[in-house]
Amino acid sequence: MNADVTRQRGSHVVLRKEEMGCVIPVHKELAVGTLRSAIRQAGITPIEFVNAYKSR
Template sequence: MKLPRISGEEAIKALVKAGWSVERQRGSHVVLYKEGTGIVVVPLHRELDRGTLRAIIKQSGMTVKEFAELL
């Protein structure tokens, strides 16, 4: 499945819907935490690079399809 072009903010909103919570922010990077899964760091860029987005999705333990449904 092709990855959508989204911003860091949109990625964070989708992760929050999936049960992640914003732990902290340092500069332009937001750290999200989920019990039993770990942490994911999302940069607050206007548009995330496809490789960066794919890495975020992989770290979250979701598939691209599952993530896209949350957008």
């Protein structure tokens, strides 16, 4: 699941892994819809996200 930070502008960071890219806002808290959208952009399931978050 490792992705490279391609660039950051303001409060958003762009992550890229192979061909897929994902724009993530850098805030202490994210709205549920924003997090869900980022997970969808990353091409992973919510369970994969939770497992990756717990193992960091």
